[in-house]
Amino acid sequence: MSTDPVIADAARDAVLEAEASALDDRDPLSHHRERFVGAETSLVYFDGNSLGRPLAATAQRLDRFVREEWGGRLIRGWDEAWMDLPFAIGDTIGRVAIGAAPGQTIVGDSTTVLLYKLVRAAFDAQRAADPARVEIVVDRDNFPTDRYLVEGIAAERGGRVRWIEVDRRAGVDAEALASAVGPETAIVVLSHVAYRSGYLTDAASLTRVAHDAGALILWDLCHSAGSVPVEADAWSFDLAVGCTYKYLNGGPGSPAFAYVADRHQDALAQPIQGWMGAADVFAMGPEYRPAAGMRRFLSGTPPILGMLAMQDTLALIEDASIAAIRRKSVALTEFAIRVADELLAPLGVELASPRDPRLRGGHVTLSHPAMREVTARLWERDVIPDYRDPGGLRIGLSPLSTSFAETLAGLRAVEAAIPR
């Protein structure tokens, strides 16, 4: 390389550009990117793990729904299709994204509300079976809503929270979980992929650790569904919830999904006893009797409009396959780290995610004291990552809608925005 810094930079950029373009050329999923709205612009989107981009097909689906289904069928639509949608789409999510056989997954409320319903139901069932089981185990770095809910449920039910301390650049491993669970544990609440570091937990092993202690476990799949392989049945999950507006591109505020393993369904009583979860919805009976199976986890009228967009992404994921999506996801995060090492490390930027791809989900966090201001500057330039305290720039690389060239362009913009 030249000793002239300008020439050296130009040579380095040319090498990276050639690498990005070779990776895009070899990428078997690259042609899917153009199906997303806005893919033709120069905007760099690093936030598909927070709010996925819409597919162009979704615009037609929404239009058709208003004109034909809602406008044409009117209230007949409930009997003809919509009543079944929480279960039908739930089964599709089960098949396509989380390894769940039919009859165990529904789409309903927000992740927050579904977490509340399932954690409370599991806590009550566990304590009823064994009064010593009063603890809910959760890690200090879990997503705020998960931590807040667990604290609220413990307070409401006279239970206790047992906190797992965790390195913010990593996550909870089997050893840390084993030292937190015991004869007092009712339920464990963990994220499969940590929202901050991107740490990918070995969910099968940690489920075994919880079960060996007699505890149940709920997996939060918000950052894994649609991005990394999940085998809810094969890994013996008890319960799971996940967002649909992240890697499933369901749109802002689209309803979440809940998984309850067959073996637990009829023993769990969820606390928001609404008419849609009752044994005979239209009997309008004098008192609540929970439906059999997954229907009992519904509460009120399902948000049908919010369930439209995710159907297009689910079809696309089924076509592309989670295995191929994961391969591209690993390639994207490996490339992002390689570029960050080369362009950003010399400026004091550190990797705040696992370096080992087997321990990493679909996003990478880069840390530097100035990242809050850097993020604001990038947004003005149509480069959209997000910011997570302390000093973390989160680069979400959604495999179906992100290219390697886009990744390089975005990281070069980060380089230009870091104060010297």
Ligand SMILES: *Cc1c(COP(=O)(O)O)cnc(C)c1O
């Ligand atoms: C995004 C996210 C949520 C969001 O919950 P909402 O009820 O949809 O706001 C919950 N948990 C985790 C781990 C998340 O990443």
